Amino acid sequence: GAVVSQHPSWVICKSGTSVKIECRSLDFQATTMFWYRQFPKQSLMLMATSNEGSKATYEQGVEKDKFLINHASLTLSTLTVTSAHPEDSSFYICSARERSNSPLHFGNGTRLTVT
C-alpha cells in the first residue's frame, strides 16, 4: 500500500531554534498534504492544508509565521517550527493523498521536545 515517510521520528531542540520536519510520499504523488498536532491523550488537531505549488491554508489560531509549511514537490512537504518554545513540544503528524477522493495515508509522526 501507499507509504508516507515522516522524518525525523523524534527531535530535541533548544528554545529559540528552528526545526524542520519532512513528510514524503514514497510511492505516489501527493497533491495535498495535511499537518496535524497531537498533545498527549488528545485528538489530532489540523494545523494546515498544503497543496503542491501553492501556499498552505492554515486553520484558525495557527500562526503561519511560526509554523512554515512548504510543499514544493508532489512528494515532499516540510513543516518548520521557527523560534521554538517549550509549549511547541508536541507530536506532529502529516498525512497525504493523491487525489481528492483518494484515501489519506499518515506518516508515523514526529515527537518534538523543546528544552
Added chain:
Amino acid sequence: AQTVTQSQPEMSVQEAETVTLSCTYDTSENNYYLFWYKQPPSRQMILVIRQEAYKQQNATENRFSVNFQKAAKSFSLKISDSQLGDTAMYFCAFMNLGQGGKLIFGQGTELSVKP
C-alpha cells in the same frame, strides 16, 4: 463548521466480547465521508473502516462494522470478538470533499481489551 463528538473517553471490554464505540457529528453537508481510525501506542494512524454518506448500507471490515444513522448523525463502531491487539485509541473522523477533503477528528476513545 463540522464537529465530531466522541462521548466515551475510555472503555474496556473482555477479550472475545463485543464493544460499541459511539460517535456523533454535526454538518449541514450532504456529501461526506466518515471514518474510524485506530491509534495504538506506536502512534501510527491506522484506518479501520470508512463509510460514504450516500451509501445506506453499513460498512463492514471483518470484525469491525458500523451503524450509520444519517438522519441522527450517528456513526458508531462495533468491534466483535475483541482481541488484545485491538487495545488502542479510536478516533472517529469526518471529511467533507467540498472543503478540500480535510479530516476532522473526534476527541477519541481509549479502548482497553482485557484478557
